[in-house]
Amino acid sequence: xxxxxxxxxxxxxxxxxxxxxxxxxxxxxxxxxxxxxxxxxxxxxxxxxxxxxxxxxxxxxxxxxxxxxxxxxxxxxxxxxxxxxxxxxxxxxxxxxxxxxxxxxxxxxxxxxxxxxxxxxxxxxxxxxxxxxxxxxxxxxxxxxxxxxxxxxxxxxxxxxx
Numbered sequence: 001x002x003x004x005x006x007x008x009x010x011x012x013x014x015x016x017x018x019x020x021x022x023x024x025x026x027x028x029x030x031x032x033x034x035x036x037x038x039x040x041x042x043x044x045x046x047x048x049x050x051x052x053x054x055x056x057x058x059x060x061x062x063x064x065x066x067x068x069x070x071x072x073x074x075x076x077x078x079x080x081x082x083x084x085x086x087x088x089x090x091x092x093x094x095x096x097x098x099x100x101x102x103x104x105x106x107x108x109x110x111x112x113x114x115x116x117x118x119x120x121x122x123x124x125x126x127x128x129x130x131x132x133x134x135x136x137x138x139x140x141x142x143x144x145x146x147x148x149x150x151x152x153x154x155x156x157x158x159x160x161x162x
Contacts, residue, residue: 007040008154009060009113010147011101013049013067020074020123020136023143024066027121031066031147041151049096051104057116058109062154065098065118066147068136072122075135077142079150082116115157117150119143 010031014024028045035041044056049065057063065082072078084102096104098118106112121143124133132140 006042006056006060007062008042008151009056009063010035010041010043010151011049011053011057011063011065012043012045013047013065014045015047015126017128017130019125019127019129019131020121020133021068021126022130023068023121023123023132023136023140026132026140027066027119027143027147030144031151034144034148035151038151038155040155049098049101051096051101053096054101054104054108057101057113058105058111060113062115062157063102063113063117064147064150064154065101065116067098067118067120068123068126069120070123070126072120074122074124074133075139076122077119077139077146078122079117079119079146082118084112115154117154119146119150 012024012028014021016022025045085099124135
């Protein structure tokens with residue numbers, strides 16, 4: 001298990017070469033700057049979430065997953081509590097969702113964060129390109145505010161480092 005225990009782990013996902021899919025890594029970069037002086041905040045950004053992240057999740061007191069959603073209205077920003085998936089049989093070894101990663105943390109390490117939240121930004125386009133759609137550009141200030149608000153709340157819930 002990782003030695004870098006986080007009071008709040010921010011775990012972002014997305015491909016910066018697929019338009020709005022890059023909003024997760026963009027928000028991760030913003031959060032790294034915003035929380036640079038905050039003890040216990042750890043930010044990890046990946047193109048996709050994989051099972052190797054389960055140890056980071058198991059060691060964290062709280063986790064904020066950040067991703068885009070092609071199923072949501074473009075530019076919408078949603079924050080929702082996440083529960084572990086019911087079981088981990090037949091997991092894809094290349095890409096996991098937040099519920100599956102929580103289940104892996106529970107099943108492999110016997111530990112779950114005290115709180116887990118998923119923040120999604122509705123994608124307008126995930127076509128090849130490095131530019132965000134107008135809807136996502138308009139949503140960035142709200143998404144940043146929601147990241148800040150959620151991390152502040154999770155730090156309060158997470159308490160001290162385990």
